[in-house]
Amino acid sequence: xxxxxxxxxxxxxxLLPNGGVAALVGERQLAVFYVPAKQQLFAMDNLDPVTGxxxxxxxxxxxxxxxxxxxxPLLKQRYxxxxxxxxxxxxxxxxxWPVRNVNGTVEVAxxxxxxxxxxx
Amino acid sequence: xxxxxxxxVGNGMVGHHLLQQLADQGVMDQFAITVxxxxxxxxxxxxxxxxxxxxxxxxxxxxxxxxxxxAWGLEVKAxxxxxxxxxxxxxxxxxxxxxxxxDKLVLATGSYPFVPPVPGHDATACHVYRTIPDLIxxxxxxxxxxxxxxxxxxxxxxxxxxxxxxxxxxxHVVEFADRLMIQQLDAEGGELLGKKIRELGVKxxxxxxxxxxxxxxxxGVQLQFADGELLETxxxxxxxxxxxxxxxxxxxxxxxxxxGGIVIDDQCQTSVSNVYAIGECALWQQRIFGxxxxxxxxxxxxxxxxxxxxxxxxGADMSTKLKLLGVDVASIGDAQGRTDGAKTYRLLDExxxxxxxxxxxxxxxxxxxxxxxxDASRYSDLLQIYLNRMPLPEHPEMLLLAAEDGASPMNMxxxxxxxxxxxxxxxxxxxxxxxxxxCCSVAEVKAQTRAATGCGxxxxxxxxxxxxxxxxLGMEVSRDLCEHFAYTRQELYDLVRVEELTSYEDxxxxxxxxLGCEICKPALAxxxxxxxxxxxxxxxxxxxxxxNDRYLANIQKDGSYSVVPRVPAGEIKPEQLIVLxxxxxxxxxxxxxxxxxxxxxxxxxxxQLPAIWQRLIDAGFETGHAYGKSVRxxxxxxxxxxxxxxxxxxxxxxxxxxxxxxxxxxPHKLKFAVSGCTRECAEAQSKDIGVIATEKGxxxxxxxxxxxxxxxxxxxxxDLDQTTLISYIDRLxxxxxxxxxxxxxxxxxxxxxxxxxDYVRQVVIEDKLDIVEQLEAEMQVLVDAYQCEWTxxxxxxxxxxxxxxxxxxxxxxxxxxxxxxxxQIRPATSTERISLSKQAD
Ligand code: SRM
Ligand SMILES: Cc1cc2nc3c(=O)[nH]c(=O)nc-3n(C[C@H](O)[C@H](O)[C@H](O)COP(=O)(O)OP(=O)(O)OC[C@H]3O[C@@H](n4cnc5c(N)ncnc54)[C@H](O)[C@@H]3O)c2cc1C
Ligand code: SF4
Ligand code: FES
Numbered sequence: 001x002x003x004x005x006x007x008x009x010x011x012x013x014x015l016l017p018n019g020g021v022a023a024l025v026g027e028r029q030l031a032v033f034y035v036p037a038k039q040q041l042f043a044m045d046n047l048d049p050v051t052g053x054x055x056x057x058x059x060x061x062x063x064x065x066x067x068x069x070x071x072x073p074l075l076k077q078r079y080x081x082x083x084x085x086x087x088x089x090x091x092x093x094x095x096x097w098p099v100r101n102v103n104g105t106v107e108v109a110x111x112x113x114x115x116x117x118x119x120x
Numbered sequence: 121x122x123x124x125x126x127x128x129v130g131n132g133m134v135g136h137h138l139l140q141q142l143a144d145q146g147v148m149d150q151f152a153i154t155v156x157x158x159x160x161x162x163x164x165x166x167x168x169x170x171x172x173x174x175x176x177x178x179x180x181x182x183x184x185x186x187x188x189x190x191a192w193g194l195e196v197k198a199x200x201x202x203x204x205x206x207x208x209x210x211x212x213x214x215x216x217x218x219x220x221x222x223d224k225l226v227l228a229t230g231s232y233p234f235v236p237p238v239p240g241h242d243a244t245a246c247h248v249y250r251t252i253p254d255l256i257x258x259x260x261x262x263x264x265x266x267x268x269x270x271x272x273x274x275x276x277x278x279x280x281x282x283x284x285x286x287x288x289x290x291x292h293v294v295e296f297a298d299r300l301m302i303q304q305l306d307a308e309g310g311e312l313l314g315k316k317i318r319e320l321g322v323k324x325x326x327x328x329x330x331x332x333x334x335x336x337x338x339x340g341v342q343l344q345f346a347d348g349e350l351l352e353t354x355x356x357x358x359x360x361x362x363x364x365x366x367x368x369x370x371x372x373x374x375x376x377x378x379x380g381g382i383v384i385d386d387q388c389q390t391s392v393s394n395v396y397a398i399g400e401c402a403l404w405q406q407r408i409f410g411x412x413x414x415x416x417x418x419x420x421x422x423x424x425x426x427x428x429x430x431x432x433x434x435g436a437d438m439s440t441k442l443k444l445l446g447v448d449v450a451s452i453g454d455a456q457g458r459t460d461g462a463k464t465y466r467l468l469d470e471x472x473x474x475x476x477x478x479x480x481x482x483x484x485x486x487x488x489x490x491x492x493x494x495d496a497s498r499y500s501d502l503l504q505i506y507l508n509r510m511p512l513p514e515h516p517e518m519l520l521l522a523a524e525d526g527a528s529p530m531n532m533x534x535x536x537x538x539x540x541x542x543x544x545x546x547x548x549x550x551x552x553x554x555x556x557x558x559c560c561s562v563a564e565v566k567a568q569t570r571a572a573t574g575c576g577x578x579x580x581x582x583x584x585x586x587x588x589x590x591x592x593l594g595m596e597v598s599r600d601l602c603e604h605f606a607y608t609r610q611e612l613y614d615l616v617r618v619e620e621l622t623s624y625e626d627x628x629x630x631x632x633x634x635l636g637c638e639i640c641k642p643a644l645a646x647x648x649x650x651x652x653x654x655x656x657x658x659x660x661x662x663x664x665x666x667x668n669d670r671y672l673a674n675i676q677k678d679g680s681y682s683v684v685p686r687v688p689a690g691e692i693k694p695e696q697l698i699v700l701x702x703x704x705x706x707x708x709x710x711x712x713x714x715x716x717x718x719x720x721x722x723x724x725x726x727x728q729l730p731a732i733w734q735r736l737i738d739a740g741f742e743t744g745h746a747y748g749k750s751v752r753x754x755x756x757x758x759x760x761x762x763x764x765x766x767x768x769x770x771x772x773x774x775x776x777x778x779x780x781x782x783x784x785x786x787p788h789k790l791k792f793a794v795s796g797c798t799r800e801c802a803e804a805q806s807k808d809i810g811v812i813a814t815e816k817g818x819x820x821x822x823x824x825x826x827x828x829x830x831x832x833x834x835x836x837x838x839d840l841d842q843t844t845l846i847s848y849i850d851r852l853x854x855x856x857x858x859x860x861x862x863x864x865x866x867x868x869x870x871x872x873x874x875x876x877x878d879y880v881r882q883v884v885i886e887d888k889l890d891i892v893e894q895l896e897a898e899m900q901v902l903v904d905a906y907q908c909e910w911t912x913x914x915x916x917x918x919x920x921x922x923x924x925x926x927x928x929x930x931x932x933x934x935x936x937x938x939x940x941x942x943x944q945i946r947p948a949t950s951t952e953r954i955s956l957s958k959q960a961d
Contacts, residue, residue: 008928009927009928010927010928014927015927016662016663016922017663018635018636018663018664019662019663021926021927022925022926022927023926023927023928023929024925024926024928024929024931025928029926029933029935032927035635037635047179048679049177049179049180049182050176050177050180051177051180051677051678052177052178052179052180052678052950053677053678053679053935054679054933054935055667055675055679058667058670058671058675059638059667060637060638060641060642060663060664060666060667061635062604062634062635062636062637062638062639062641063604063634063635063636063637064564064567064603064637065603068635071637071638073666073667073670073675074667074675074677074679076638078638087563087567088563088566088567092179092180092182092183092184092185092188093185093188095185095187095188095191111190
């Protein structure tokens, strides 16, 4: 397993409060979500597992009890923002990545090989 | 204490489930786990394999992922086969030459498709059906094929036949026995299934013993049967049963069954105590289980023992319910009636094509088994009766008859121990407990217990138990919008109006709690727009808009968008048609005439939308709101202007109506139509608002619907002049907007409104509530506040910037891939994308 590296993504004011934006890192698409109420950031793959489309950043976010989630904009399946676990069909979890705000710059960490194209 | 070294050989459904169990129980960190997967893909849902042919992506079928396994701290070796096992030194050797020591070893090697050794079985036209690469191979072969034959008419053979049908092949099923699904069905059931499948165009050949497969010049093959008959085809899929993969166990000297299978005891231990076997490779009491649920049970038993706790596998029920080529088939327990003294009740309904059979014990007290073909709605009831050994009613035959109306003939009070979900071993007691613990919906119970997240066969039973437990607790089925707002949509609408709230955040702060969700956000965005008609992408609103509204375009299955400019009443100038053509050409879009008398351009990327709309707006078009819960189109016929029968200017009125109501947001979409006479060429009586010209004016029809549940519109008023007509429409729409539920079309709104059409007439025409002036005024506000959302957006650089696909680069989104069909574009399928990206590499 190779070391993680932090990759700058954007400035904090480019984020959509209570929503997501997409980013391209290498060949991999990420969705970065921002919840201002708790100053929380989340990053996960942008790939909707059900349709194979790169659209998760365009989904609506919400909470069910303590669990924060994003609902796919296409067929509305929900995934936990924290763990990526599917909340509806129990299908594949979406990979989630560490993300932080360093003096206004949003950074995401993941192993270098993960920036390669997701291809089966 | 050093970590226990656990090696798991095989990463199929069951091998993965073992890992999932350890993760769920939070004990991953007690082990150093290495997983060996012969397939280069990690575990995927083999049960749903055929879905891949229906267009599901590989990602959707997958159960395990490298990232997930990495997060769990596992070492994963994919594309590697374990070739030898030395149980003395506790070392396994992999095909890449590496050796690995273990403390505990789990074999989850599954099974392989049996291919009968007939001459020619290895011809290139011959395939098997077990893995995703198998499917990709079949798919590639099907490109140049017209027909395909499945050898084997069992459960898996019929799944394979479904795949061939999906690929558009002329499909044959060849079965050695005298009927299909000999394991699960009796003679009559198998016969009926065969008949139904033949009706679907699949050719079924029973009692056919394939003796040779002879390659032909054409690339196809000729099947030669023992009775002398011949069948030529382009491709063959063998589905003649499965055999456990026990080579590794044999080589290591573990005990295996006479006809194969790694012998295990109740603890799933093989003849060497620190080696377990689970899933389809394991032989328990001389039985191999060819279904996934028993394998999951074994995985759980092993996961428990790995934590030094006791657990045992005590066998599994083999009942199944399936949809084979669209035909419902279910088989429970001793379906063939082999138990001594067993008696049967049978119902063959040739009229509807149903066959139902119950097998009961000699005394007629208990259900031993059942078969359902054609209609399996009784399955979950019968399964509960069987599994829980519930005493049968005095006339068990009633269980056969009641299937039609869906009502349960027994007032079934299941014991708490009753199993609801066999995939995840969830009992009725567990479900009741979850509801008592605060789960208020099937979705919440699913998330907590995992019930119904496996094969899905228990969904009906689960939702019954959830509903009845909610009622037992005296809980009403709530009309609250969602967990964030304890109000109905109507109440929220009133609050927004009365308190003059203008943003979602305000409403949430005052009347809701939490962060909101995908239900309340779009619902409130719509209510706010219905009250104030503010720009939907203003900073306050943008994050609440549903996907289509957020980009003012309809999202397509691949993440691209469609573009639908407004064409009021379907009337369009030649110059405008030319512009549409030019835009489609310039941006490479697919064009289609819609069912709403306008043109839809498909396949635009997010970043193209602003440029496309700039062109359209420059040419005088405006947004068509195809994305909004708002007025779509006002369809019209040519009317009195041209038509020899026409008595009213239907196009003129339709244009006026479309311009008046365009952009008004409502609980659901609104469709209008105007016809020039009673011949009704504009189909106005299927619309929310329909207008038909008469000799004296206009007849107004309301609350019609096409779509999923068509409803004829009701005649509200006759022979109206245009001013009265418009005031009635204003009032009706505003009354609907105020009082309907979210996503309720006018048709269901009317049906659920107490007092129905008469009440609407009292409110809208007779002014019983004394509100018509207010309704008209409120509508006028919305009409006056109209703006073309695309024009507003293009004038705002910040709004335009949101159409960039990525925040961190100007790159365009290359995940959208098109291919050509009938000389226009369409989204590539997942297989096409793989082959395109291979070509690129
Ligand atoms: C393009 C079109 C089909 C076509 O190729 O002709 C179409 C396409 C869609 N229809 Fe439709 N419907 C289209 C005419 C219709 C019609 C016919 C009509 O309007 O005369 C109907 C039946 C009439 C009716 O609605 O009462 C129709 C009944 C539906 C329904 C079912 C509504 C219902 O109450 O049962 C949905 C689903 C929904 O709205 O929830 C739907 C939803 C959709 C959506 C919006 C699905 C979606 O959310 O992605 C499709 C996307 C359009 C796009 O991407 O641009 N579409 N749809 C037609 C666009 C008309 C237009 O110019 O705006
Ligand atoms: C088309 C189809 C439809 C089905 N429908 C249903 C259904 O409706 N309901 C139902 O309950 N069941 C169904 N099944 C059966 C179900 O898929 C199996 O019961 C289940 O997959 C068994 O899981 P398993 O992990 O034991 O074996 P598998 O899923 O076969 O996994 C075993 C894995 O181990 C790998 N392996 C083998 N040997 C080695 C080695 N030496 N080293 C490394 N890796 C190795 C194999 O390559 C394979 O990936 C269906 C099966 C198919 C093919
Ligand atoms: S509805 Fe009447 S007026 Fe309109 S086109 Fe048909 S026949 Fe002519
Ligand atoms: S029985 Fe398969 S999901 Fe419940």
